[in-house]
Amino acid sequence: MTDEMVRAENVHKSFGSLEVLKGIDLVVRPGEVCCVLGPSGSGKSTFLRCINHLEKINAGRIFVDGDLIGYRERGGKLHELKEKEVAAQRRAIGMVFQRFNLFPHMTVLQNVMEAPCRVKRENKNEVRDRAAALLDRVGLADKIDGYPSQLSGGQQQRVAIARALAMRPKLMLFDEPTSALDPELVGEVLDVMKDLARDGMTMVVVTHEIGFAREVGDSLIFMDGGVVVEQGPPREVIGNPQQERTQAFLSKVL
């Protein structure tokens, strides 16, 4: 293990002529929780999706635990990784989506078991035990045989977290995990995430939950217009923002 779990160097990304990321640099150390704040359209979700290569970057480099994501550098040239190799890199990176994206045709337990069984071809009984333990940990031991449509949004998002954890990732990416939830369901998901952070999971969290960022985050970056406007320890950035843009944003959401 290197001492940098995520390293982004001058990352650029455009969709057609629209440049969404204009040079992002970021280092997340193992065990750290890095929160990404910013107005919608600032490119924070896109950046997160670049980390596990759901989006191809146009320039720059992203390393996860020392591995260059999506490419291999040989003789000064970048070669695209094969689909299989990209999949192998993604196994170590868990992702939680804003819209949960549980598989509706599978039960809760099957959702959690699918990837370890199909991708890692692990022993089914072991996976079942581990999946049940994970679901117990996120407080859903009694919903194991239910279908996602029978769960509340908060419960679905907790299943999604358990599903990602079942692959034993070294890094977890959260893309606005509470934005699609009713206010009273936000807490249960944040509690699970806090619990994860306490256990030393490295996390990159795109969120609008300022409270969570201040309480749990080890570092915070504030993005706007495809660049990092300000970064530092959450208490400092939130409590005493230096940049005008950060001040304006925080005054609206706080």
Place this chain on the structure above:
Amino acid sequence: MTTETETGRARPEAIKAVPVRHPGRWVAIAVLTVLVAMFLHLVLTNDRFNWRFIFVSMGEGKRGAMFTGPVLEGLRGTLLLTVLAMLIGVGLGIVVAIMRLSTNPILSSVAFVYTWVFRALPRLVLAILFGNLGILWERIGFGLPFDQQIGNLFGIHDLNAQFYSIKATDLLSGFLAGVLALGLSEAAYMAEIVRAGIQSVDEGQSEAASALGLSRGQVLRRIVLPQAMRVIVPPTGNETIAMVKDTSLVAFVPVTFELFFQLQAISSRTFVVLPVLIAACLWYLIICSVLMVVQFFVERYFSRGYGTAGKARMRLSGLAAEQGGAAPTPGPGGAGI
């Protein structure tokens, strides 16, 4: 449930309103009843229907037209043609749909041309065309493509690099030509149905699956297709039922191993026309009824986890309540969404 709230107010009596009357419906029922009675009267009293000929005996000690040996044999042929043509149609249709959605422009345009051609040609024309393909080639075989041309290039005359070949007229006359004509035509329609199904699945599903490390094939097989099936199954049921009836077209290939051909043979032998047509209608009705039952169960299987069956039940009981029937009771699968 308590009858008193915290404020101490008594719960008012449940509403027992007089339902809205629908006199128009009663008129419609009366009209339909008379029409049905007229129809039954016509069917049962007119001797020219000749029910005995259809069900019991065609005379000379033979069984009824529906159940004679050749007709049952033809029925078997129709079922076999339907199954084989649908197998080709669904299998090839899935392949063509996936090709059509591919980012590779060559694959997707080949798929486009395939659906374009086979949807444009009438099945009857295809059936006759396939029956006559033997005119184009004498023999059909597996082997090195362009073997004779390659041989000429190296100065060898009549190089034969065929591992296996067969006379085209043996292969393509009759049953196989019929199966191919129907199956290839069906694949074009199925490709569009499957494509619609795949596109109906939320993109977040394949994103979540690939973020977990599933390969593209696994995402398609395990996540996307099972969900697409919900959209694919009902129109596929339609296609299957249409296929049962379209098998009668292969009589023009010509194929004799088929229900309608066999029944028509009876009518041209005995000069009994209408009862034979009725017998054909009855057989098609029976096959399609069985298929509808099958479709019901397949649909129920693929909508697990969606609670749509429960919702449909609720809608139905809601309709019943509207008409003064029982009050709606939510089905077990109705909770959730």
